Amino acid sequence: MAEPVLLCATDARGVxxxxxxxxxxxxxYNSDVxxxxxxxxxxxAGDKSVRLVVLRGNGRHFQAGADxxxxxxxxxxxxxxxxxxxxxxxxxxxxxxxxPKPTIALVHGGCFGGGTGIVAGCDIxxxxxxxxxxxxxxxxxxxxxxxxxxxxxxxxEHNVRRYALTCERFGAARAREMGLVDVVCAPGALDxxxxxLIDAVLAGGPNALRETKRLIKDVAKLAVSDALAEKLxxxxxxxxxxxxxxxxxxxxxxxxxxxxxxxxx
Amino acid sequence: MTEQLxLADIDKRGVxxxxxxxxxxHNALNDExxxxxxxxxxxxxxxxxxxxxxxxxRGKSFSAGADxxxxxxxxxFSPAENKADALRIAAxxxxxxxxPKPTIAKVQGSAFAGGIxxxxxxxxxxxxxxxxxxxxxxxxGLIPAMISPYVxxxxxxxxxxxxxxxxxxxxxxxxxxxxLLHEVAAADALDTAVEEIVGEILKNAPASLAxxxxxxxxxxxxxxxxxxxxxxxxxxxxxxxDEGREGLAAFFEKRKPSWTAAGGG
Numbered sequence: 001m002a003e004p005v006l007l008c009a010t011d012a013r014g015v016x017x018x019x020x021x022x023x024x025x026x027x028x029y030n031s032d033v034x035x036x037x038x039x040x041x042x043x044x045a046g047d048k049s050v051r052l053v054v055l056r057g058n059g060r061h062f063q064a065g066a067d068x069x070x071x072x073x074x075x076x077x078x079x080x081x082x083x084x085x086x087x088x089x090x091x092x093x094x095x096x097x098x099x100p101k102p103t104i105a106l107v108h109g110g111c112f113g114g115g116t117g118i119v120a121g122c123d124i125x126x127x128x129x130x131x132x133x134x135x136x137x138x139x140x141x142x143x144x145x146x147x148x149x150x151x152x153x154x155x156x157e158h159n160v161r162r163y164a165l166t167c168e169r170f171g172a173a174r175a176r177e178m179g180l181v182d183v184v185c186a187p188g189a190l191d192x193x194x195x196x197l198i199d200a201v202l203a204g205g206p207n208a209l210r211e212t213k214r215l216i217k218d219v220a221k222l223a224v225s226d227a228l229a230e231k232l233x234x235x236x237x238x239x240x241x242x243x244x245x246x247x248x249x250x251x252x253x254x255x256x257x258x259x260x261x262x263x264x265x
Numbered sequence: 266m267t268e269q270l271x272l273a274d275i276d277k278r279g280v281x282x283x284x285x286x287x288x289x290x291h292n293a294l295n296d297e298x299x300x301x302x303x304x305x306x307x308x309x310x311x312x313x314x315x316x317x318x319x320x321x322x323r324g325k326s327f328s329a330g331a332d333x334x335x336x337x338x339x340x341x342f343s344p345a346e347n348k349a350d351a352l353r354i355a356a357x358x359x360x361x362x363x364x365p366k367p368t369i370a371k372v373q374g375s376a377f378a379g380g381i382x383x384x385x386x387x388x389x390x391x392x393x394x395x396x397x398x399x400x401x402x403x404x405x406g407l408i409p410a411m412i413s414p415y416v417x418x419x420x421x422x423x424x425x426x427x428x429x430x431x432x433x434x435x436x437x438x439x440x441x442x443x444x445l446l447h448e449v450a451a452a453d454a455l456d457t458a459v460e461e462i463v464g465e466i467l468k469n470a471p472a473s474l475a476x477x478x479x480x481x482x483x484x485x486x487x488x489x490x491x492x493x494x495x496x497x498x499x500x501x502x503x504x505x506x507d508e509g510r511e512g513l514a515a516f517f518e519k520r521k522p523s524w525t526a527a528g529g530g
Contacts, residue, residue, distance in 0.1 A: 138470055141473050144477060145480045156418075157419075157482075158419040158447075162389045162447050165367040165474055168462075235480065245470075257468070260471055
């Protein structure tokens with residue numbers, strides 16, 4: 001039997017841990033991961049024994065973004081099937097962002113593309129000094145649309161404008177400076193850094209936490225409306241089926257520069 | 266023939282540089298400069314071969330903001346002409362903010378008031394470490410009106426509440442800390458710092474960038490025509506008031522305005 005792409009376990013205190021478990025591809029996501037996230041977070045939301053959720057990655061990296069080989073296959077689906085994939089992606093990001101219990105991301109190694117949206121959708125983000133972030137989509141000719149609402153809220157619009165347009169890599173300290181990361185710790189020390197925060201959250205009343213999180217979401221307008229979600233999904237899907245995206249994803253597979261890169265000046 | 270107030274240059278890679286060229290007036294913005302900037306932004310937005318736009322300043326200052334001689338003249342216009350003038354400035358900021366290519370402010374010297382508006386309208390901002398910043402309007406009995414949506418998007422409401430009301434100077438490092446700037450460089454390393462960012466952008470897909478930029482803006486809350494109209498009305502109103510006239514008069518008469526202890530007697 002194949003290894004599950006996501007692991008989920010809840011301890012005696014009610015701390016659920018969801019682990020990306022595709023270490024052989026740096027935890028890149030595909031449809032199985034996206035549908036798994038929707039299913040698991042839906043279940044944990046309704047499970048009264050669960051007080052908070054920790055999200056982490058197995059292997060060398062937290063999450064390398066979309067599996068580009070899979071994305072290339074998706075781009076050849078019918079327009080309706082392709083759109084459904086983008087709807088699922090948008091809803092997974094949205095469901096995590098609006099999840100009614102506290103969420104904590106533990107980030108080590110690479111956190112790219114959609115991974116940055118996952119982190120931005122968590123309440124507390126702890127990253128070790130070896131963590132590297134990048135909003136990579138434009139480099140492959142595709143779109144990061146479904147995660148822009150969460151990134152804008154976490155990093156601020158002016159920082160998203162820079163990093164989503166340059167696709168540059170940035171480290172844990174810079175991520176903390178911008179607000180994407182809350183706590184930076186030494187490599188290998190994520191659990192030790194998380195322990196006091198988990199303990200602090202468990203000291204809060206579960207109903208009080210749920211109502212507080214909902215109030216913050218309403219006051220800061222963090223929820224994505226159905227209409228906006230559909231628009232984000234549609235643009236995301238359409239962009240993937242352009243010539244530019246085809247060239248970008250092909251350049252990745254062929255390990256070469258895409259045709260729009262003029263070389264160093 | 267007089268020298269052009271705004272220079273535009275495009276290199277082989279499609280990297281355009283728009284340079285404020287009124288060094289003797291600290292690149293202050295009058296109606297001609299505003300018109301020339303708007304025309305340059307329109308032209309570059311429409312050119313498919315342009316991949317990145319750099320906004321630069323010649324001379325000691327990046328831009329001292331609105332030309333106060335012109336501001337004083339406008340205060341005597343009819344209310345309709347006064348407002349039409351403010352709307353032209355608002356339209357220029359909007360063109361820069363929504364230009365469908367990545368934009369980089371290369372800030373080689375100080376930026377005040379409207380000069381900060383230009384910086385905040387760019388996606389990425391890099392400054393020389395000696396550059397000084399201040400949102401000075403209230404010293405003159407005026408208000409930071411048309412620039413406020415962009416400045417608040419960049420520095421956040423908390424910093425805006427301080428710096429718009431104190432009009433105090435802050436240095437490049439503080440500007441980076443509050444989010445107006447992304448990078449600070451030694452004066453002789455400014456070109457290299459900007460070129461590094463340009464190099465990253467050129468690797469990215471042009472249509473992805475245009476679509477991403479539009480969507481970041483839309484999800485963050487776009488600056489609507491109604492808001493531009495509102496900000497234009499407010500500056501048009503205030504510069505025709507007694508307090509606004511007193512502030513500008515005091516500036517030209519090199520005396521303290523009436524609301525200061527020294528000026529009020």
